[in-house]
Amino acid sequence: MKTRIALIGAGFISDYHARGLQTLADVEIVAVVSKNLENAQKFALKYNIEEAFNDISSLVKRDDLDAVIISTPNQFHAPYAIDFLQNGKDVFLEKPMGISGDEGRKIAEVAKKHNQLVMVGHMWRFDTDTRYIRDTVDSGTIGRVFKTKGYGIHENWGPSGWFTKKELAGGGALADMGVHAIDAVRYILGDPKPAKVYARISTEFGDYDVDDTGILVITWDNGTESIIESGWWHPHMDGPEASTSLFGTKGYANLFPTFLKMKDGEGTVTTVPELPKREDHCDQIIYTRQMEYFVDCIKTRQQPVPGLVEGQMVLDIVDAAYKSAKTGQVVNLI
Ligand SMILES: NC(=O)c1ccc[n+]([C@@H]2O[C@H](COP(=O)([O-])OP(=O)(O)OC[C@H]3O[C@@H](n4cnc5c(N)ncnc54)[C@H](O)[C@@H]3O)[C@@H](O)[C@H]2O)c1
Missing domain, CATH: 3.30.360.10 (Dihydrodipicolinate Reductase; domain 2)
Known part of the structure; x- marks a missing residue:
């Protein structure tokens, strides 16, 4: 079965993640979210993604979604991660994991409680x-x-x-x-x-x-x-x-x-x-390997490294x- 992933954020780094994910045969990017709907739609068209939204609300509770890649401004990393983790999704968070150590600890607490995986983009x-x-x-x-x-x-x-x-x-x-x-x-x-x-x-x-x-x-x-x-x-x-x-x-x-x-x-x-x-210098292959590893962790249910511990230390x-x-x-x- 394909791993179903949504991209949260449609800016500079989401392009790298989309290109990386598209090299993986057993992955489907099901949706993309940007603050600006037109940007989300353009991004969806570019990568042949079916759905585009301007907020995460309609995605959080969907049960046909396995994981999200959060590439928004840093302020939204922790609140969005927590929302998705509480609703049974695995989360890849761009660096930095949050905007404070306390946010990192909160993410870890929720991930553990809900038995979900968190990877952090220390690529x-x-x-x-x-x-x-x-x-x-x-x-x-x-x-x-x-x-x-x-x-x-x-x-x-x-x-x-x-x-x-x-x-x-x-x-x-x-x-x-x-x-x-x-x-x-x-x-x-x-x-x-x-x-x-x-x-x-x-x-x-x-x-x-x-x-x-x-x-x-x-x-x-x-x-x-x-x-x-x-x-x-x-x-x-x-x-x-x-x-x-x-x-x-x-x-x-x-x-x-x-x-x-x-x-x-x-x-x-x-x-x-x-x-x-x-x-x-920041070559696409680095980001592609990162996505490949995240998807492998989702399938095998192993906690990714770099993940909660590494993100927290930073x-x-x-x-x-x-x-x-x-x-x-x-x-x-x-
Ligand atoms: N690992 C790396 O090499 C690397 C490189 C660049 C950026 N980053 C990280 O990636 C993240 C995004 O950076 P970027 O350069 O892509 O930024 P960007 O400004 O290019 O893109 C941000 C995206 O988030 C969307 N967005 C903004 N507010 C939102 C909200 N409330 N809800 C949903 N979407 C929202 C914007 O519409 C935009 O699509 C940051 O955390 C940054 O630190 C990592």
């Missing part, structure tokens, strides 16, 4: 280069990783519209781009828990009530220290989205561009692995960072 976990670096770190090749630096920065560019409104987005560049860098390094390090967060966060470029500049220092429970930088409109970025430098006691690993630099006597040797070529780090930036103090998480 760098489905990228080949990221997996290569994770495997390399896991194998011990570069020794104990004591320091990392990760980037979620847009160079000379920044989003507009709802992304720059605190009420709708929850936060600025940290909630938008920083979360990619945070989850990517957590994945590479083998999913440690955050122990402490210190952050400096500010607004340097726009007339909006969200941040466009952030520096975080995260201490993980395994002792590794991670610097995370988030930003929009910066005149320079040290690497593209999720780019991460990992400093180990035996060598160095770099994600985007992806290479290893090993200590060798008094010098170093650089190796560039042969990995599949990518068309774009929200807790983001909350702690905003708190630290406000108080000037380190925030302890364990």
Whole structure:
């Protein structure tokens, strides 16, 4: 039987999810929702989707729907997820999972009560280069990783519209781009828990009530220290989205561009692995794999990873960072 899925949101990222889902033979996209009905109808026409709506109300209680992909402004992630979970649907939530750690905990409570699945769109976990670096770190090749630096920065560019409104987005560049860098390094390090967060966060470029500049220092429970930088409109970025430098006691690993630099006597040797070529940095294949995995989880009833736990860790780090930036103090998480 086909897995029946509805897309909630018909904007930029829903296109990636629709293209991904359409490669899967055993999936049917049954409906699409946009705030603007005309946009929903255009999207439905483009992907041959039967139904288009301008709100979720008629979909929530339908029993011919297995799951939804929620790709709306962040403010609606938690309330929509909760509505669908309470009505027996599995939920894929775009990053960030919600606009606060408390929202994440509420989603988890409802998902557990109703025995439904939640996946969160931390999609760098489905990228080949990221997996290569994770495997390399896991194998011990570069020794104990004591320091990392990760980037979620847009160079000379920044989003507009709802992304720059605190009420709708929850936060600025940290909630938008920083979360990619945070989850990517957590994945590479083998999913440690955050122990402490210190952050400096500010607004340097726009007339909006969200941040466009952030520096975080995260201490993980395994002792590794991670610097995370988030930003929009910066005149320079040290690497593209999720780019991460990992400093180990035996060598160095770099994600985007992806290479290893090993200590060798008094010098170093650089190796560039042969990995599949990518068309774009945020390549469609990453999102397609993500959908393939979500549908597999729906069929086999396994809790997806990244899911509730991974989404929650990111929200807790983001909350702690905003708190630290406000108080000037380190925030302890364990
Ligand atoms: N993983 C990634 O690479 C990635 C990239 C971009 C965006 N995102 C995330 O995806 C989500 C959507 O971002 P986007 O760039 O597609 O935004 P967008 O503005 O392009 O699209 C948002 C869509 O949501 C719809 N919408 C707005 N309010 C709604 C409501 N109340 N009910 C139903 N639909 C509503 C809009 O009509 C629009 O179709 C965000 O959470 C964002 O953080 C993830």
